[in-house]
Amino acid sequence: MSKPRAEAEHDSDEHETEKMSRILGSSVAELAESSEHADYAKYGYHHVYLANIESIPEITRHFFDAGYLLEMVTCQDRRDDAGTMRLVYTFNHLAHLDRHLVHADVAADAEAPSITSLYQAADWFEREVYDMYGVRFSGHPNLKRILLPEDADFYALRKDFGRIEDAPQES
Amino acid sequence: MSNLPTAPETLADYVSGNLWLFFAIATAAIMGYLTLNALFLIWLERKISAHIQRRLGPMEVGWHGVLQTVADMLKLLSKQLVTPRAIDKPLYHLAPVVVFAPVIASVAMFPFAEDLVILDIELSLAYVFVFGGIGIIGIFMAGWGSNNKYALLGAMRSVAQNISYEIPLILSALSVVLLVSGLEPVIINDNDQLRPASGISLIDIAIVQDAKGWWFVLVQPVAALIYFIAAVAETNRAPFDIPEAESELVAGFHTEYSGMRFAMFFFAEYTNMIIVSMVATVLFFGGWSGPLLPGPVWFFGKTYLLIGGMMWFRWTFPRLRFDQLMSFCWTVLIPLSIVNLLVTALVLELL
Amino acid sequence: MSTEPNPEPNPAMAPDGDPEVYYLNMGPQHPSMHGVLRLVLKMRGEEILEAEPVIGYAHRAHEKMAENRNYLMFLPNTSRVDYLSGMIYNIAYCQAIEKIMDIEVPERAEYIRIIACELNRISSHLLWFGTFLLDLGGITPFLYCFDDREEILDILDSVTGSRLTYSYGRFGGVTMDVDSAFVARTRAFLARMRDERLPKYRRLVGDNVIFRERCEGVGVITRDVAFRYGVTGPCLRSTGVAYDVRRAEPYSIYDRFEFKIPTRVEGDTMARFDLRIEEMEESCKIVEQAVDGLPEGPIMPAKPKKRYRPPAGEYYFAVESARGHFGTYIISDGTDVPVKLKLRTPSFSNLSSMPDVLRNTMVADTIAIVGSIDVVMPEIDR
Numbered sequence: 001m002s003k004p005r006a007e008a009e010h011d012s013d014e015h016e017t018e019k020m021s022r023i024l025g026s027s028v029a030e031l032a033e034s035s036e037h038a039d040y041a042k043y044g045y046h047h048v049y050l051a052n053i054e055s056i057p058e059i060t061r062h063f064f065d066a067g068y069l070l071e072m073v074t075c076q077d078r079r080d081d082a083g084t085m086r087l088v089y090t091f092n093h094l095a096h097l098d099r100h101l102v103h104a105d106v107a108a109d110a111e112a113p114s115i116t117s118l119y120q121a122a123d124w125f126e127r128e129v130y131d132m133y134g135v136r137f138s139g140h141p142n143l144k145r146i147l148l149p150e151d152a153d154f155y156a157l158r159k160d161f162g163r164i165e166d167a168p169q170e171s
Numbered sequence: 172m173s174n175l176p177t178a179p180e181t182l183a184d185y186v187s188g189n190l191w192l193f194f195a196i197a198t199a200a201i202m203g204y205l206t207l208n209a210l211f212l213i214w215l216e217r218k219i220s221a222h223i224q225r226r227l228g229p230m231e232v233g234w235h236g237v238l239q240t241v242a243d244m245l246k247l248l249s250k251q252l253v254t255p256r257a258i259d260k261p262l263y264h265l266a267p268v269v270v271f272a273p274v275i276a277s278v279a280m281f282p283f284a285e286d287l288v289i290l291d292i293e294l295s296l297a298y299v300f301v302f303g304g305i306g307i308i309g310i311f312m313a314g315w316g317s318n319n320k321y322a323l324l325g326a327m328r329s330v331a332q333n334i335s336y337e338i339p340l341i342l343s344a345l346s347v348v349l350l351v352s353g354l355e356p357v358i359i360n361d362n363d364q365l366r367p368a369s370g371i372s373l374i375d376i377a378i379v380q381d382a383k384g385w386w387f388v389l390v391q392p393v394a395a396l397i398y399f400i401a402a403v404a405e406t407n408r409a410p411f412d413i414p415e416a417e418s419e420l421v422a423g424f425h426t427e428y429s430g431m432r433f434a435m436f437f438f439a440e441y442t443n444m445i446i447v448s449m450v451a452t453v454l455f456f457g458g459w460s461g462p463l464l465p466g467p468v469w470f471f472g473k474t475y476l477l478i479g480g481m482m483w484f485r486w487t488f489p490r491l492r493f494d495q496l497m498s499f500c501w502t503v504l505i506p507l508s509i510v511n512l513l514v515t516a517l518v519l520e521l522l
Numbered sequence: 523m524s525t526e527p528n529p530e531p532n533p534a535m536a537p538d539g540d541p542e543v544y545y546l547n548m549g550p551q552h553p554s555m556h557g558v559l560r561l562v563l564k565m566r567g568e569e570i571l572e573a574e575p576v577i578g579y580a581h582r583a584h585e586k587m588a589e590n591r592n593y594l595m596f597l598p599n600t601s602r603v604d605y606l607s608g609m610i611y612n613i614a615y616c617q618a619i620e621k622i623m624d625i626e627v628p629e630r631a632e633y634i635r636i637i638a639c640e641l642n643r644i645s646s647h648l649l650w651f652g653t654f655l656l657d658l659g660g661i662t663p664f665l666y667c668f669d670d671r672e673e674i675l676d677i678l679d680s681v682t683g684s685r686l687t688y689s690y691g692r693f694g695g696v697t698m699d700v701d702s703a704f705v706a707r708t709r710a711f712l713a714r715m716r717d718e719r720l721p722k723y724r725r726l727v728g729d730n731v732i733f734r735e736r737c738e739g740v741g742v743i744t745r746d747v748a749f750r751y752g753v754t755g756p757c758l759r760s761t762g763v764a765y766d767v768r769r770a771e772p773y774s775i776y777d778r779f780e781f782k783i784p785t786r787v788e789g790d791t792m793a794r795f796d797l798r799i800e801e802m803e804e805s806c807k808i809v810e811q812a813v814d815g816l817p818e819g820p821i822m823p824a825k826p827k828k829r830y831r832p833p834a835g836e837y838y839f840a841v842e843s844a845r846g847h848f849g850t851y852i853i854s855d856g857t858d859v860p861v862k863l864k865l866r867t868p869s870f871s872n873l874s875s876m877p878d879v880l881r882n883t884m885v886a887d888t889i890a891i892v893g894s895i896d897v898v899m900p901e902i903d904r
Binding site: 220223224225226320409410412413486487488489490491492493494495 | 546568655658659660661662664665666669730732733735736884886887
């Protein structure tokens with residue numbers, strides 16, 4: 001794989017990035033339960049946090065005020081390991097590369113707060129998470145299925161649905 | 172007396188007294204001509220569009236696809252006539268007739284050569300415009316009778332477009348009428364009766380240009396341009412083809428028509444093109460006048476050249492949005508044509 | 523778990539007691555809605571009060587498929603997510619795995635990848651250009667664009683074997699090497715594109731008065747809307763934000779090439795049009811530089827792995843596709859089957875901004891606006 005970009009050219013940018021992300025990171029880290037720096041060259045993001053689901057709106061507000069774009073909201077089915085659904089939010093700034101990954105665990109069948117009031121991008125992302133995982137978002141203006149048929153009675157990306165082992169066997 | 176232009180002998184004169192014979196010959200001639208014309212024009216359109224688009228067009232049926240239209244017509248004839256259930260039956264079924272019939276009547280009034288005309292009516296220009304207007308009712312009948320939101324939207328737009336663009340069409344034609352009446356009157360020998368040329372008769376306009384030796388487009392270029400643009404709009408051709416725009420409203424007012432009924436609308440559109448082009452030829456380009464070649468060659472040559480221009484437009488320009496189309500008519504064409512009319516009148520008064 | 527079989531309708535689309543409100547449904551089968559998009563419009567007269575895009579008609583469960591096969595088996599799927607940027611997506615997936623597993627890609631393969639991806643970008647923009655004009659009623663440019671596109675497809679076909687959906691990348695390089703015929707053809711294509719075709723498109727289409735009337739001031743996306751909806755790609759750059767993943771997070775060897783990031787500030791359809799034409803030019807520049815600098819060497823690592831087991835963890839990798847920021851989010855548990863693979867596709871967010879952009883516009887502009895956003899439904903629905 002190609003070498004990481006020349007350090008010398010981007011030293012000052014990285015300095016700026018680090019400064020800004022440190023300011024942001026520390027204020028978000030205070031709200032989160034745990035936060036870590038991540039090696040961008042390996043993982044593709046700079047910070048990762050684990051936050052309480054209740055503090056997500058406030059954390060989001062910090063990112064919104066700092067001008068970070070909401071890149072993605074998705075979910076991971078961890079009911080086998082930890083009995084929760086893990087929501088994943090990705091924020092990135094357009095002017096300087098600084099990606100933050102925020103995890104938030106939601107108990108199975110519990111509701112998560114919606115962040116559509118801040119980022120309208122979350123409207124469709126949260127609908128997709130609901131569609132695929134069944135996580136409901138309180139305060140969402142229009143929470144209904146987005147990709148699967150409206151009358152589907154399953155959540156497609158859950159680990160207990162659609163396993164190859166469950167497929168009907170040729171008899 | 173001998174060097175005065177003579178009014179042509181019409182078919183009506185030849186078969187004077189025998190009305191049935193007249194109708195028979197006239198109808199046969201017109202229908203025959205229109206059918207061949209439509210066949211030819213559809214082929215021409217496909218070839219022109221193909222070559223503009225870097226491809227060949229029909230090549231299989233007949234030499235370079237000349238018989239393609241015949242094949243398509245046979246196909247359309249053999250199609251099942253699907254009639255939607257919830258239509259308004261009288262309107263739905265009469266609409267193609269109302270759209271198509273008036274244009275047939277208009278063809279009878281054009282002078283194809285000095286002595287080749289079917290009917291000589293004094294107010295032939297006015298008649299042509301009247302018949303053109305009747306077709307608009309048919310469009311609305313089609314849209315309403317189809318009981319389809321898209322068809323109705325298409326029909327309403329088409330009607331609004333047509334009645335708006337009739338105004339600059341007629342105003343620019345009026346400039347020519349004024350011109351003929353205001354110039355030194357050309358005396359025409361009509362069966363040994365002398366009369367001044369009448370500006371509202373298509374035949375007389377052509378005779379005047381022939382007699383004077385120059386075409387009216389040279390004196391009325393603005394009117395010619397306005398007329399041509401309005402003509403393209405009248406026939407619902409691109410860039411004014413919002414009512415039939417495929418990507419906007421499926422197929423506009425004739426969405427619910429299939430098979431032969433659809434063919435009638437298609438036929439009517441091409442016939443309409445012929446009519447407006449013929450009027451333009453007579454009004455601005457001298458009709459049959461031209462050196463060397465016989466009259467009909469010039470007449471049809473000019474007509475089809477104008478039609479070729481219309482086809483060129485269609486495959487070059489994108490579509491105007493409906494409100495842009497309307498505002499272009501009302502804020503640009505109509506004021507311009509009124510000004511043109513006034514200037515014409517003024518100049519004629521001063522001369 | 524029970525779900526409501528008949529969900530509540532979108533409250534924004536309720537008639538609010540206004541008797542003149544009516545609903546127009548565009549699609550999912552419509553000559554003009556690109557792909558299977560259904561757009562429900564709440565209208566009064568010719569004005570759109572509210573628009574609701576309904577998606578999901580092309581949902582093929584790619585993400586679920588990823589969880590049921592190993593990383594290598596998922597390669598063919600990647601092209602089909604966005605078939606117009608198929609090469610870019612295919613290579614992006616390879617690059618993601620290479621970054622995670624620290625696989626070194628030979629220089630020659632990097633250059634070939636750049637050439638293929640940028641040609642793919644040009645062909646995607648060409649298709650957009652042709653279909654956009656088709657929607658507006660100008661049928662002829664479509665044929666010319668497809669003529670150009672045919673050349674690109676033939677060039678890529680000669681080396682990959684596929685015309686549209688490629689499985690050209692492998693983890694570590696590319697499958698087939700390019701030869702001098704490929705280089706010659708590419709150079710000829712670039713020359714024709716830059717000297718003849720692009721100026722022609724600019725002059726005959728971009729300067730056409732009717733086209734300008736249809737596009738100027740239409741479908742304005744403001745910076746604020748773009749930010750809140752996560753819009754990326756040419757739609758974002760048309761609002762003045764110079765964000766391109768190739769510059770913001772350089773991947774592969776993009777940092778070695780000179781190319782501009784075109785931006786506009788008006789944010790309207792005309793801006794997006796001009797922008798994409800310029801992007802085609804810039805892509806031509808990149809291909810030219812890559813072809814000039816193509817080094818000799820292998821196209822795959824000397825000892826490619828047999829099994830791909832990324833270490834446990836979460837990874838994110840982003841590239842600039844023809845439509846914007848395409849991100850691959852992989853959660854691995856150390857086995858050769860991913861725990862989760864999320865494809866963050868740009869059209870998903872771009873299309874979600876439609877309600878805001880279409881509000882209070884005229885229905886006749888809908889086609890132009892939705893066309894100018896350049897959405898590809900399969901990548902929205904996956």
